[in-house]
Amino acid sequence: MNWWRRFVQRGKMERHLDAELRFHFDGLVADNLRAGMSEPEARRSARLEFGGLEQVKEECRDARGTRWVEDLWLDLRFALRMLRKTPGFAIAVIGTLALGIGMNTAIFSVVNTVLLKPVRAPDPDRMVEFMNTNRGGSGPIASEIEFNLWREQTNVFQEMSGYRLSSLSSTGVDQPQFVEAISVTKDYFRLFGLRITQGREFTEEEERPLGTQLFEKGHVVVLSDAFWRRVFGGDPQIVGKVILLSGDPYQVIGITAAGAQTETPKAPDVWLPFLISPNSDKQVHYFQAVGRLKPGVTVDMANAQLQVMTEEFRRKFPNTISAARGDAYSVQRLRDVLVRDVRLSLLILASAVGVVLLIACANVANLLLVKAAGRSREIAMRIALGAPRGRIIRQLLTEGVLLSIVGAALGFGLGALGIHALLAVNPVNLPRIGVNASNLTMDWRVFAFTMLAGLTTGLLFGLIPALQASRTDLNSNLKEGGGREGTGFRQNRIRSLLVISEISLALVLLMGAALLIRTLIALRSVNPGFDPHNVVTTQTALDPRLVKAAGVNPLVQNALGRLARLPGVESAALTGLLPLDLSVSNLPIIVIGRPLNGPSHGTSFYGQVSAGFFNTLKIPLLRGRDFTEADRLESPQVAIVNQAMARQFWPDGDPLNSQILIAKGLGPRLEEPVRQIVGIVGDVHDEALNRNTAPAVFVPAAQKPDIRSEGNVVAWVIRVRAESPSLNSAIQNELRQATGLPVPPPRSMDEIVAKSTSRQNLNMLLMNIFGGSALLLAGIGIYGLMAYSVQQQTQEIGIRMALGAQPGALRNMVLRQGMRLALIGVAIGIGAALGLTRLLASLLFGVQPRDPLVFVAVPIILTAVALLACYLPACRTTRINPMEALRWE
């Protein structure tokens, strides 16, 4: 029988024990009777011989080995009884803990989803992403020539796949809509364990490019289960049929299993073959590569191999990668690459919220200490009656753990609600959390974490009062009238230490919060380089077929003309490069007439814009001229560069006298004729407000035979007199009619600028919630301590008053006691913050980790709160009636 069954059946076991001993006793009596005793004598003698019945039973129970469970059970019931007697106390403690644990659960659920969950692939630990490193940093990006070389390293990599996301539109169906596409080389399916339920995967032949075009999309397609059901109604005959995507025909060759998803931000609708020639000499970086290490190969081993390969590559193609620039190839774990932008901030937030829980623990420990002080007589009595000290400690710990487990259970629910409420208020672009945070689930890991947090906190705050109480001095406690204990020096010292630590921890959190507020203010005050106010934008994927039929420029001119005629619209333009939203990969630039040692003179962002783009966004023209209606396909080819490009490419010369060649060697679809630079425009923060502007070159959309940009997506920007929903739908309607393409509802450019700082916003918001909670808890902590200490000193204060002390002086005495603790806490906190805020450095913008303003203002705020928290109980001293106080007992 195991201990659990013995425990559950302890009632039956007790009855059996009784019966067994009774049988023995009766046996003794019977023997005595047989020996000739009278019945009463026989019984008396048997009872004498038998000894203490209860003692025997007690020893038998010990021998059963379920003693600890039974004790635990008793302790639990006792703890529940105690808590029922003081519901206010129980609610205060459980509430504090539920909030603290709830916040931790919420943050941990994000950490769990983003940082801890393995990537969705077989053998997730062996999944790696290829990184290109140069002086400017490293990034997960690949060129065809590099990919082919990596693919040869079969001694370290088991399989490898190149991939690239793009956006297409589905046409030839009733409702044109966007289609999320991913182009993959054929190993991708095996790499991520994606199952094909109907049809087949790509073959090697389907992966071969047909021409010399960059990023061709082939003509076969694998559909996702969801897309197949949504668009084709689950047509069972779909495999083998031809569908139109962005006007091009593709033959459906397969359908993936339902829910097939990898680590892409959105689940793809269609999989296309990624076309790559084994002999490609293309050096443009435009896709990504993932691979799986062979079993037993570590990341370090793979990197050593890649280093050797880098040397080889450098000898073969001396112009492509340069030792001087620190160019190198490496791999990193896929999960690390996916989360590399957010790992640090998440870890900092997780630590911050842990600190809040610590402060909550300190508060609860303080409450328990007060309560234990009130119970010291009870405890002394129990010790006097023979309860071992260990048993008393266990009893008090049980109480603590019970409180915290209840708190944790509530906290789990609160955390689940909290995180979804937060993400609803602040939709944030964290990697791996899925569309609308659908991947963010409360799994067993989160539950285990919550319960562990509950247990740890229970032990943490339960232990101090337990040790304290078990050290009770029997004599003095039993003699002294109950209720005044706990003012002893030692106990107040422990409680003071708790309050001091609370204040210093709160200070550190508040400093972090303040630094993040300043970061956000600095970000908000960055001039984006254009005027986002009263500008709305929407995007369409320009369909080559449709465009060919009508002609690009007539189509665009028609659409822009219709938009401009709408009442309330000031101007409208088209662009392939929208700041903070739509960007394209870098294209190589060659300056005509300048000596070349390498494939190009550098790279630059590239955007095709209609005349009036710079005006619509109010991007200042610094020199030269803007594009005009006169810049047509047949007129001289022109370009405008931004200031960053002028500075980088013409540090001494004048760009206005130069000609450039864009995208040389990237195939006919991208290659450009030589262009004359005619103007220089101001810098715009294309990538992020806290990133420096990269070089960018603009060309007139009218000088391109067809509009092309990333996945054929172009943005329409419209400056309006005042934004309104009705104007937005009018714009959407007009564009839909003009282009015959799916048009999402227009968004305001202000919104896009604000969204570009959403991560910083989230950091700031959370850090302030944590800092605010810490401040509140620390305030309550110091208030509680001072209120209690005034209450305990009532008699002393009464005596002082009777002897003539001024109420003001007494109030100040209490204030001094409290503020001494607060100031010690603040001093320690400043010291800690000096060391710790450095960890925030990479999250900050426009403010130093040791910002003087923050280091002065935050301690002042905290001190003010502490002063208020001490002032309330201090004032109570003035209301003490000396006569009552002296009688108070």
Place this chain on the structure above:
Amino acid sequence: MTSPKSDLPQGTLDLLILKVVTLGPIHGYAIAQRIQQISRDVLQVQQGSLYPALHRLENRGLLAAEWKDTETGREAKFYRLTAKGQTELKSETESWKQLAKAVRLILESSEANG
């Protein structure tokens, strides 16, 4: 009942109980009686140590217990030896014999000297 109360060395009672139980299923009272009889009244087992010992042995799986009627028709808890108890008894008996032999050797040698 004034027979000499013997102080059994630690663990010896367990050994005696196991031995007595080998004779067949037997209840607690009879075990006490049997030990007293066999030792010719030298060893008298107090129920204060008998029952905790029985429960401990049952817990360790050396004894198994069952409620059965006695010949007088009353229900009693009968203990019997388990296979595990059998091996335990064998090894314990062995070590006890060795111990006794060693003790005797020492005692006899000191008698010879004295």
